[in-house]
Amino acid sequence: MHLILFFLFAGFCLAGAINLLVQTHPINSALSLIVVMTSLAVLYLLLGAEFLAIAQIIVYSGAVMVLFVFVVMLLNAGREERTLGSLAASRVGFPAVVALFALLATIVLHVQGLGAAHLGEGLSNAPGQSNLVLLSQVLFHELLLPFEVTSVLILIAILGAVALAHVEGSKVPNSETAAQK
Amino acid sequence: MSFLQHDVPLSWYLLLSAILFSLGVVGFLIKRNVITVFMSIELMLNAVNLSFVTFAYQWHEVRGQIFVFFVMMVAAAEAAVGLAIIIAVFRVRSTLAVDRIDLMKL
Numbered sequence: 001m002h003l004i005l006f007f008l009f010a011g012f013c014l015a016g017a018i019n020l021l022v023q024t025h026p027i028n029s030a031l032s033l034i035v036v037m038t039s040l041a042v043l044y045l046l047l048g049a050e051f052l053a054i055a056q057i058i059v060y061s062g063a064v065m066v067l068f069v070f071v072v073m074l075l076n077a078g079r080e081e082r083t084l085g086s087l088a089a090s091r092v093g094f095p096a097v098v099a100l101f102a103l104l105a106t107i108v109l110h111v112q113g114l115g116a117a118h119l120g121e122g123l124s125n126a127p128g129q130s131n132l133v134l135l136s137q138v139l140f141h142e143l144l145l146p147f148e149v150t151s152v153l154i155l156i157a158i159l160g161a162v163a164l165a166h167v168e169g170s171k172v173p174n175s176e177t178a179a180q181k
Numbered sequence: 182m183s184f185l186q187h188d189v190p191l192s193w194y195l196l197l198s199a200i201l202f203s204l205g206v207v208g209f210l211i212k213r214n215v216i217t218v219f220m221s222i223e224l225m226l227n228a229v230n231l232s233f234v235t236f237a238y239q240w241h242e243v244r245g246q247i248f249v250f251f252v253m254m255v256a257a258a259e260a261a262v263g264l265a266i267i268i269a270v271f272r273v274r275s276t277l278a279v280d281r282i283d284l285m286k287l
Binding site: 010013020021026036048055056060064075082089097100104105108109116119123143146154158160167 | 187188189190191192193194195196197199200201202203204205206207208210211212213214216217219220221223224227230231234235237238239241242243244246247249250251253254255256257258259260261262264265266267268269271272277278
């Protein structure tokens with residue numbers, strides 16, 4: 001069962017990632033990236049990370065990709081024009097990618113002591129101790145400060161996004177000023 | 182039906198993660214649209230997250246999953262700021278093609 005689910009969703013993942021590269025229209029790339037992220041959520045479930053699977057669907061497939069699709073619609077992004085690309089990309093980039101992948105694959109396939117994933121087995125096999133309990137125990141005891149600092153980071157990101165996307169000196173004509181005239 | 186009972190070696194998960202990361206790098210190199218280039222970066226982040234979850238499973242260590250949680254939060258913030266920058270660039274240059282946004286190119 002685990003093997004079938006793994007092959008099914010790893011296949012979805014790879015198909016989505018390749019489709020992202022092949023498609024020329026940004027909206028098609030965005031939709032195939034949603035497929036990749038949702039299949040990754042299922043793979044997280046297979047690896048016993050229930051909380052991360054749900055967070056992946058809500059944060060990535062939900063929030064981040066909606067933002068991407070929204071920007072594609074807002075900027076009316078059309079079909080991209082294929083050019084030859086830069087010289088550095090073809091001379092250095094692609095050999096570097098092949099070398100990187102070969103290195104990673106060699107390390108992964110030769111490393112000793114990696115086990116096998118068993119369905120239904122998580123971080124802890126104690127009954128009544130779910131993945132979420134383990135996660136929150138560490139997160140809210142040992143890592144409370146980094147967790148709180150991240151909220152400041154997100155606040156700064158919101159302010160930065162508003163400041164960047166805001167046009168200087170532009171006034172939206174609202175109904176109040178229109179009524180005064 | 183012994184085929185159904187088989188477990189999946191963790192190295193396959195790591196291999197999938199490596200393939201996804203490489204596809205992300207290739208997308209970063211061949212894509213000519215700023216938004217799709219940005220999507221390739223998100224794909225690379227996701228590939229690394231899969232490695233983290235796999236190693237967390239291998240070592241029964243919950244901190245690997247917490248790191249993925251932090252990566253997700255930072256990626257969400259990064260997507261918001263990055264897309265705001267893309268909107269600001271589009272307003273000035275009226276194009277999304279990376280070849281046309283070359284003011285700082287040598």
